[in-house]
Amino acid sequence: MLEKLANRIDWLNAAIGRTVAWLTLGIVFVGFAVVLMRYVFSAGSIWLQESILYGHAAIFMLAAAWTLAANGHVRVDIFYAKATPRTKAAVDVIGTLVLLLPFSITLFVLSMPYVMRSWAIMEGSREASGLPAVFLLKTMIPVFAILMALQGLAQLARAAIVLRQPR
Amino acid sequence: MMLSDILAIALVASVCAGLMAGYPVALTLGGISLAFAALAHLAGVMDFGLIGALPQRIYGIMTNEVLLAIPLFVFMGVMLERSRIAEDLLEAMGRLFGSLTGGLGISVALVGTLLAAAKGVVGATTVTMGLITLPTMLRHGYDKRLAAGTVAATATLAQIMPPATVLVVLGDQLNNSYQSAQLAKGTFAPNSLSLGDLFAGAIIPALMLVGLYLLYLIAIAIWRPHLSPAIAPDGSARKGRALVRELSEALFAPVLLIVAVLGSILGGLATPTESAAIGAFGALLLTARKINRAGSWPILACALALVLILILRALHIEQSGRAIMGALAAVVAAGALFAADRVWRAGILTSVMTKTTQISAMIFTILIGATLFSLVFRGLGGDDLVHRGLGDLSGGPGAAILIVMVALFLLGFVMDVFEIVFVVVPIVAPVLLALPGISPVWLGIMIAINLQTSFMHPPLGPTLFYLRGVAPREISTMDIYLGIVPFVLIQLLALVLLWFVPSLATWLPSALYGH
Numbered sequence: 180m181l182e183k184l185a186n187r188i189d190w191l192n193a194a195i196g197r198t199v200a201w202l203t204l205g206i207v208f209v210g211f212a213v214v215l216m217r218y219v220f221s222a223g224s225i226w227l228q229e230s231i232l233y234g235h236a237a238i239f240m241l242a243a244a245w246t247l248a249a250n251g252h253v254r255v256d257i258f259y260a261k262a263t264p265r266t267k268a269a270v271d272v273i274g275t276l277v278l279l280l281p282f283s284i285t286l287f288v289l290s291m292p293y294v295m296r297s298w299a300i301m302e303g304s305r306e307a308s309g310l311p312a313v314f315l316l317k318t319m320i321p322v323f324a325i326l327m328a329l330q331g332l333a334q335l336a337r338a339a340i341v342l343r344q345p346r
Numbered sequence: 347m348m349l350s351d352i353l354a355i356a357l358v359a360s361v362c363a364g365l366m367a368g369y370p371v372a373l374t375l376g377g378i379s380l381a382f383a384a385l386a387h388l389a390g391v392m393d394f395g396l397i398g399a400l401p402q403r404i405y406g407i408m409t410n411e412v413l414l415a416i417p418l419f420v421f422m423g424v425m426l427e428r429s430r431i432a433e434d435l436l437e438a439m440g441r442l443f444g445s446l447t448g449g450l451g452i453s454v455a456l457v458g459t460l461l462a463a464a465k466g467v468v469g470a471t472t473v474t475m476g477l478i479t480l481p482t483m484l485r486h487g488y489d490k491r492l493a494a495g496t497v498a499a500t501a502t503l504a505q506i507m508p509p510a511t512v513l514v515v516l517g518d519q520l521n522n523s524y525q526s527a528q529l530a531k532g533t534f535a536p537n538s539l540s541l542g543d544l545f546a547g548a549i550i551p552a553l554m555l556v557g558l559y560l561l562y563l564i565a566i567a568i569w570r571p572h573l574s575p576a577i578a579p580d581g582s583a584r585k586g587r588a589l590v591r592e593l594s595e596a597l598f599a600p601v602l603l604i605v606a607v608l609g610s611i612l613g614g615l616a617t618p619t620e621s622a623a624i625g626a627f628g629a630l631l632l633t634a635r636k637i638n639r640a641g642s643w644p645i646l647a648c649a650l651a652l653v654l655i656l657i658l659r660a661l662h663i664e665q666s667g668r669a670i671m672g673a674l675a676a677v678v679a680a681g682a683l684f685a686a687d688r689v690w691r692a693g694i695l696t697s698v699m700t701k702t703t704q705i706s707a708m709i710f711t712i713l714i715g716a717t718l719f720s721l722v723f724r725g726l727g728g729d730d731l732v733h734r735g736l737g738d739l740s741g742g743p744g745a746a747i748l749i750v751m752v753a754l755f756l757l758g759f760v761m762d763v764f765e766i767v768f769v770v771v772p773i774v775a776p777v778l779l780a781l782p783g784i785s786p787v788w789l790g791i792m793i794a795i796n797l798q799t800s801f802m803h804p805p806l807g808p809t810l811f812y813l814r815g816v817a818p819r820e821i822s823t824m825d826i827y828l829g830i831v832p833f834v835l836i837q838l839l840a841l842v843l844l845w846f847v848p849s850l851a852t853w854l855p856s857a858l859y860g861h
Contacts, residue, residue, distance in 0.1 A: 200699040203421050203706075204686060207630065210418060210623025214616060215678070219659050219671060236408035238417055239710035242703045251704035252370035252711060253762045257806070259368025267368075274369030278377025282718075285380055290401040316408065320401050 181336040188333035189248050192326060196245025202234040209234070229310045240319040244326035248333065265346070268338035275338075279331040287324035294318050350391040354728035357382045361719065361769075362760065371765055372708075375715035379722040386726055396725045403717045407710065411619060412518045412541060417706040418622035419511055422607075422629040423465035424701045428694045429633035431600055432461050433478055438593040440482065444577035448567025450486060451496050451574045452560060454479045458500030459556050463507040463604050468763075468801060469812050472501035476816035489573035490821050492566065495829030498802050498813050499559060499836075505763065505798040506791070507552045508545035509607055509625070514618065515709070515767050516790055517544040523775035524786045531780060539786045541618040542611050546855040547787035549608075551795060551844060558836045599636075603628045612858060627682070634685035637692045648681020709764050716768035723773065733777050743781040747789075750774050751796050751841075758800025759807070766797060791851040792844060799837035802830050 209231050216222045246252055259267065294317050296302075303311035357379065364374045386392035407413065426432070436457045443449030458475050465471045475497045483493040505512050521539040528536035567574050607625040610616040616624065631649065635642045651674040658667055658674075689695040723729070736746040753774075757766055771793065778784055802809045804827040813826055844850050 196703065197700075200696075200703040203417055203699045203702040204695070206414075207418060207421055207623060207626040208682060208686075210620070211627040211682075214620045214623055215655070215675065217620075218615075219655055219675075232409055232411070232414060235414050235417055238703055239707045240408065243707045243711045246704040246707040246711070247370065249704060252372055252708050253764070254368045254370055255365045255760055255762070256368050257760070258366060262368070270367050270369055274367070274373065274377075277381075278364075278369060279373045282373060282376040282380055282715075285397075286400065286404075289398055290404075293401040317401075317405055319408070320404050 181340055185333040185336040188329050192245045192248050192330055192333075195326070196242040196248075199237050199241045202238050206231050206234045206238075225304070225306045225308045226310060229304060229306075233310065233312070233316060236316060236319060240323045241326065243323060244330040247327065247330045264341055268341035271334050271338040272342070275331045275335050279334075280328060283324045283328035283331065287321050287328070290317075290320040290324065294321055348391075348727075349389060350386065350726045351728075351731050353382060353386050353389070353391065354723060354726040354731055357719075357723060357726065357728070365760065370711075371762060372711035372715040375712070375719045375765070375769065379715075379719040383722045383725070386722070392722075392725045397718065397721050399721060400718055403721070404714055407713055407717065410518070411617075412514065413710075413713075415509075415514050415541075415619045415622040416511055416709060417702055418619065418626045419509055419514065420705050421698065421702045422603075422622065422625040423470060423511075424698045424705070425626070425629040425633050425689075425694075426461075426464045426600065426603075427470055427474055428698055429629070429636050431596070431632065431636060432457065432474055434596040435460065435600065436478055436482075438589070438596040440577070441589055442593055444486075446567075447571045447576045448563055448574040450483060450577060451488065451492065451563045451567075454483065454496055455500050455556070455559050455563060458497065459503055459507065460600055460604070462501065462504035463509070463608075464600055465504055468502055468504045468809055471504040472498065472809050472812040473816050475501050476813050480817055480821065484818065484820065486577045487575045490825045491829030492573050493829070494813060494817065494821055494826045495831070495833050496559075496563065498809050498826065498830050499833035500556075501813075502798045502802045502809050503552060503555065505801065506548050506555075506794045508548050509611070509618070509622070510548075510794075511709075512763055512767065512797075513544050513548060513790075513794060514541060515713075515764060516771065516794060517541040519767055519771045520544070520775055520779075520786050520790050523772060524779050527776045527779035530776070539790070540859075542614065543787050543855040543859065544790050545608065545618070546612055546858050547791050547851040548794065550850050550854055551791050551840065554843070554850065555795075555836070555840050558840060559833065562832060562836060599632045603632065614859075630682070630689060631685050633694060634688045637688055637694075644681045644684040648678050648685070651675075651677035651681070712762070712764050713768050716765065719769055720772050729773060729776070732773055736774070736777050743778075743784060746781060747778060747784070747792075750778060751792065754793060754796050755800045755803075758797050759803070762808075763797055763801070785848065785852050787855050788844075788848045788851045792841065795837065795841055795844065799834060799841065802837075803834055804830060 209227060213224065213227050213231065216224065216227075259270065262270070294314070297314040297317045301311070302313040302317070303309065304313060360382070361375060361378050364378050365371060367374075380397070383392065383394055383397050387394035436453065439453035439457055440450050443453045454475070457479075458471070461475065462471050479497055480493055484490065504510060517539065518541075524539050525536045563574070603625060606628060607621045610621040610624060611618050631645050635645050655671060655674050655678070658671065686695065689698075736749070741748075754766060754770065757770060761769075775789065778789060779786055801807050804810060807830075810826050810830065814823055817826065
């Protein structure tokens with residue numbers, strides 16, 4: 180049961196992560212196009228420029244949980260690297276319960292009114308010709324919190340499986 | 347001492363202790379800071395509502411145009427790593443200089459420097475360099491310690507050789523600190539520190555370090571020739587013109603890319619973000635060509651079209667030649683798609699995109715955790731505490747900077763560079779920059795070289811761990827520790843030089859930008 184839950188969450192975050200990874204290629208191409216347009220055709224497009232910023236934000240906000248699943252977040256591993264699987268699992272359980280979940284839940288609660296205000300006016304760019312979707316950009320904050328919390332649950336489940344095994 | 351001061355100190359201590367447990371840094375920072383905010387609220391010394399600013403701050407990070415350069419530079423670096431351009435370079439250089447005593451070591455240092463500039467991430471540079479160069483040097487009878495030291499030291503140059511990712515984030519943080527220091531002094535039209543300033547400031551000190559490394563290697567070759575013997579000529583090796591052609595081909599691409607990226611920033615032609623996009627785009631083209639030399643005409647056509655566009659632009663015929671320009675742009679676009687498709691088919695693109703995404707997510711999640719930390723630390727009056735602590739020193743500005751430098755050096759043992767830049771720099775830099783006669787460029791370069799030194803300092807420097815991970819068995823951990831010592835001394839010498847001759851860092855930016 181626990182294993183199944185962890186797998187489902189892993190699958191969800193990996194699917195999101197692999198999708199937003201394509202945005203890295205996207206921002207390279209659009210970024211280069213913007214440079215060409217500006218220096219060669221003397222034409223600027225705020226719309227295009229903002230789309231790079233949106234892509235950039237989506238990369239780290241939506242893929243942070245996938246990175247957690249892939250163990251891509253830096254740890255100070257002076258002790259952790261040499262610890263037994265049981266100790267590592269214990270660190271992960273405590274860390275998830277005491278650090279990750281409170282942080283994610285608080286961020287979610289704090290960001291909801293902020294995002295709701297933005298939705299209420301369908302907030303757009305401050306620039307006249309910018310992208311009219313600042314409310315979507317801001318929505319990534321609570322989504323980040325939810326995805327991180329979910330991945331935390333998956334880590335918890337995995338660690339619990341390790342800890343339940345007889346020594 | 348007030349309760350809030352005690353809580354501020356306890357917050358820092360708890361974060362340091364908590365990090366040791368090994369839970370991801372970003373979440374440790376966020377979680378512990380949150381707990382302290384709650385505690386301080388209950389104790390009545392801080393309003394919990396203060397952290398309500400967090401979503402607004404995160405939105406600020408998401409829309410920060412300078413930080414946008416990070417995923418682009420990371421993309422460029424990871425792409426160059428996967429393209430194995432470095433391997434070619436080392437092979438060609440080794441053949442050219444290998445027959446001289448110490449020649450292989452010098453080649454390794456030079457290639458490492460180029461690689462560091464192209465990659466900008468220490469871990470990646472150390473791993474690549476260690477894997478490619480250590481076995482070669484050992485096979486040719488190089489001293490184990492000298493070999494390990496050379497690799498570890500040159501790989502850490504990735505911290506300070508522009509366009510290093512670390513300089514991008516450091517520049518952003520220092521600029522914020524610089525502005526607030528000036529506002530605090532009552533300057534309401536504050537100067538700013540641009541990334542171009544910091545890049546320009548880093549060039550001379552970085553090249554000075556490379557020069558000192560090379561001098562050391564040459565000195566060893568002269569006085570201890572058995573430590574870095576010449577390579578016996580290999581009968582099958584190409585000589586003369588063929589060798590020169592091979593070397594220039596291997597050198598041409600990466601050098602062109604670095605010159606294009608740095609030149610466009612320093613020349614004021616492009617913002618760092620724009621030149622990062624140029625660099626990433628160029629790395630994609632180079633990799634596509636590297637995969638298969640034959641059948642690369644669409645890529646060559648793309649490059650040619652770019653050159654033609656630049657020429658036509660310089661001739662100012664863009665108005666009458668709009669149709670031609672459009673056609674050339676179409677060739678560029680087609681070449682780019684061809685390159686992406688080929689890199690994708692070779693299985694490289696997926697791994698580059700994955701790595702870029704995860705490294706960016708790692709950096710920015712730390713920034714988010716550190717943002718909550720600084721909200722709470724400031725809420726507890728911690729910045730005043732630091733201000734008072736550093737301001738009360740009897741030794742004046744010099745003593746304050748020295749203390750901060752030593753503290754950063756020690757923190758470098760246990761904290762990742764991004765944590766230090768995001769957590770510690772915003773606390774100390776506004777205080778230091780408010781002191782008389784402190785240039786932000788100089789401070790930035792001092793911090794960068796200091797952290798670079800601490801990264802290779804035994805026993806805890808992270809570079810040494812990266813190297814340990816990929817070094818052959820016959821090199822013991824002690825060999826790595828002892829081998830790095832001369833290079834650490836060189837670093838300290840560089841810091842002393844920079845301390846007494848600040849113009850090493852400040853001359854180039856002021857010559858380029860006139861301030």
